[in-house]
Amino acid sequence: MSISIPLNTTLQYSSSSSLAPSFSLFSPITSTAVSVTGIRQRCLRMVTSCVSNAQKSVLNGATDAVSIVGREQIRLGLPSKGRMAADSLDLLKDCQLFVKQVNPRQYVAQIPQLPNTEVWFQRPKDIVRKLLSGDLDLGIVGLDIVGEFGQGNEDLIIVHEALNFGDCHLSIAIPNYGIFENIKSLKELAQMPQWTEERPLRVATGFTYLGSKFMKENGIKHVTFSTADGALEAAPAMGIADAILDLVSSGTTLKENNLKEIEGGVVLESQAALVASRRALTERKGALETVHEILERLEAHLKANGQFTVVANMRGTDAEEVAERVKTQPSLSGLQGPTISPVYCKRDGKVSIEYYAIVICVPKKALYESVQQLRAVGGSGVLVSPLTYIFDEETPRWSQLLSKLGM
């Protein structure tokens, strides 16, 4: 990379709120800044050093980034557009974290519930890059993007790996016609005699890092990659590539372009994740507390999201006897166990206990089965309602995070 600075150019340097110093070059024609020949040398040295720091940061991650100083706010990166954008905001809303973005073209926003945090909207790949350069502290992106642009950098920490949206997988696909008609697995693809050093397997992908790592791990030597920004599924039919490596969710795009996935060809499973910079968590004041709060809210919401509260009445002699009956059924154990409380009825002017109310949480998937089991042990009047949050004593991911941080 080379930089040329015209003789009459001045450099403005600021290290204001961001981690990395920023600099800008001003031409005297358009700015009032004064050029002093003596400063030029110093400016040149500063530019060279900034550029080389920036290059190092990109190559090595935040290890070489400027130290964590100068900025009070924690920065959370959210996808600025595309299929992850609305879902990220909806998830935070479900956690009672309301991102106040006045209009969609505004790239910075606040969350009133987290006054020390600012939101920056960025393209997903830039969120990962900026976590590594120290310009963001936290981010929500797909695991595919973390893998491709994070390149295994140890400064990136996955705080929550399953935010329950953006599900897809990164997979190799080949034509379902011609020489590939009978090829069903990666092994068969690798063993095709067509691929040689002179004529390698040509793969079109936006995931060249993960792609070449995967091919190496699977012992496929004769392979080259080409890249494009989208519509990769056209590449085989256009004669540009033999195979593609791209994200798949419904599989419609593959099908519509006469392509098929193969056994052993899935490079990774992806969904949205909460990612953090290790350095930010260990060095930036308040970052760890903020991530703890976000994690608690996320876990409480995501855990509750998969469950219903079920209330039923059950005739019995006492609470223990009802508990014994309920415990015979596998789907009725609840989180810790069923809550059983007496139902006070008035009969002939006297208060008596004939029924007990049982309250349990059941996984949504097991709802009908649970209702049947409740009925089988004498349950009646079953009420089912959605659960909004389950706050556990401590979230398991929090202790995992602390141990990843060596705390």
Ligand SMILES: Nc1ncnc2c1ncn2[C@@H]1O[C@H](COP(=O)(O)OP(=O)(O)OP(=O)(O)O)[C@@H](O)[C@H]1O
């Ligand atoms: N079918 C899918 N195709 C692509 N990405 C998907 C799919 N389903 C979920 N995703 C997730 O959405 C992310 C991409 O979203 P989107 O395509 O909107 O991003 P982008 O940065 O705008 O990409 P692009 O380079 O296509 O403009 C992926 O990184 C992945 O995590």
Ligand SMILES: O=P(O)(O)OC[C@H]1O[C@H](OP(=O)(O)OP(=O)(O)O)[C@H](O)[C@@H]1O
């Ligand atoms: O399995 P499916 O549900 O069909 O989804 C997969 C397609 O979606 C994505 O493309 P996108 O819509 O982002 O368009 P692009 O390829 O132009 O980026 C991805 O790159 C695949 O092409």
Ligand SMILES: [Mg+2]
């Ligand atoms: Mg896309």
